[in-house]
Amino acid sequence: MIDVDIRGRVGRFDLAARFEGHGVTALFGQSGAGKSTLTNMIAGLVTPSSGRISVDGTILFDADKGIDLPVQARRIGHVFQDARLFPHLSVRANLTYARWAGRRSGTRDFGEVVDLLGLTALLSRKPETLSGGERQRVAIGRALLSGPRLLIMDEPLANLDHARRNDILPYLDRLCVEAAIPILYVSHSIEEVTRLSNTLVLLSQGKTLAFGTVADMLAREDLVRVTGRREASALVSGTVTRIDSDWDLTHVDIGGAVLQIPGMAAEPGAPVRLRILARDVALATVPPQGLSIRNALAATIESIAGETGPYAEILCNLGGQRIRARVTRASVSDLGLQPGRSVTALIKSVAIDRGQDTPAPPV
Template sequence: MFKVDLKGHVGSFRVEAAFQGTSGVTSLFGQSGAGKSTITNMIAGILRPDSGRITVNGEVLFDSERGIDVPARARRVGQVFQDARLFPHLSVRSNLTFARWAGRRHDTRSLEEVVDLLGIGHLLDRKPGGLSGGERQRVAIGRALLSAPRLLLMDEPLASLDQGRKADILPYLDRLRSEAGIPILYVSHAMEEVARLSQTLVIVSEGKTIASGPVAEILSRVDLGRATGRHEASALLEGVVSRIDPEWGLSSVDIGGQVVQVPGLDAPLGEAIRLRILARDVAVATSEPKDLSIRNALAGTITSITDESGPYTEILCRVGDQALRARVTRASASGLGLAPGKSVFLLIKSVAIARRQRAPALGAELTDATGQQTLV
């Protein structure tokens, strides 16, 4: 577990951050320039806050009132950056073991364990120049793990990779989340990444942490649209694969008594699934629809509607004990008489659920994440 409560500045840019994370992944999300990297550099000891307190697993790394400021080299914070920063003249094996040797650190985690976790055994005798971007990042993650960190900081680790390389490395990050056994602070401005990987989501805007909490709870907040980006507005639904129809290539995911049909989902019966549904992919009906190609019609109740002056409005609904968002025109909302408390049906095209992710229930202990996937 780690706790951060700090204030500081770099030049004229000021930051003010307060949040905490437990096991699994805590994500810092914000637009470019929001202050995410400044905050993580203060946690790592690269930058010194003006005031505050930082603890990891109960150990104080920084406390301005008590005059504690542990040097960066002694904080045992492993860092992974956008670029892998490997030594080009060393083999993968030597890059992996360098941090442990340089820091004279000893840990129960073996080289073989990390190599297996990240699937890089076949790369050990190669040089970084002969690796793909995704392979270099996996080696960089392995090097950080072998430095015996208390906390792993991952600062935009996929930002320099194309979509294909991201798809290659994400399953390893899924596995890392469940098997590394240390808290991970993941920095990104890509919502699809944080929705897939996170248990806790922290929103950063203009140097301040303006919201933090369970990822599904934060994604359902319509008041954060400016900081999270309205185009990527979404919600998470969690459920279990209850039926597989091989004839039509559809899997049914039970989300608490109602079913969402998902195409091409490679997951077995009983698998826990997290579905990220974009608000722009949800339509609203006031009566149960018939004779439509849209196969997913979920009964829900409107809990809130944003008051906006533009052409669109955000509608937040409860579906069982979960939340779902819809973005529609204000004209449609008015014409349908939509208002808080009204019962509606929320329509989601199966083809809109184009990418898949396996995920355990939020807040649960992670057990086996091999080959996990994301639904958006």
């Protein structure tokens, strides 16, 4: 667990951050929101003017008690946008460097980290021969082998193209599940943070607007301006119930309702999370017939937002979970949509991209 309640200033930029996070905590905000300033304060590179920082009960900073652990004593592994590997060292030597330089014996087995990040075939190679995604995997491995009590990942995929991002995301999925240490994941990509994190912290202009579970944060209409209206979405959790091999469809129970997802790599019984974009959800007042859409699920409208402009954001309860739909205000009027009304939510199977399904990280 990470517990942060600090204030500080860097130049003319004021920061006031307060949040608690379990497992994987995502810091989300646009450029200039204060993400890097906050992580620098947590890492000990910048000193807050007041407040307290603790990780799993160990106090890293407490202004009132006069505690301010130096950088090395904080034992924080840091992964940056660029891998920052030593070009003259092999992958194996890069992996073990932090442990040697920090004089730490480490609690994590070298072979375990190599296997976790798929690095076995790379150990004898030099950084210049690696792809961007491979270099980032080595940087993550080096940070893990330093024996950290907290891992900060500062926009680790920002410098990768779409193909390289897709290559490394499955490794991050596994890392977030198996790392067994708190992870602070910094990004301005809502797709990444919803895929990987337990807790979502929203930053804007140096202030913490809100924090909580990812599903709860995405359900808040007042925060859509921060996450981005085009990216407005919902996160639902479920369990794989069966695989229809004839049609390559995976059935996911999300609490009584069942979603059919094409081409999803998962085994029956596996817990998964699915991100569903509001723009990919339509609503019907009567159960439709003769449609190609396979996901037509009973739902109840909870709220409708959107007083001006052409669109309305509708929050629906579906099997005890929430999904969001974006429809025109004209449709709201024509269909008589209002809170409490029963509707059928229509979700195209192809709209739930395989890249948006992920094992749920442990709390």
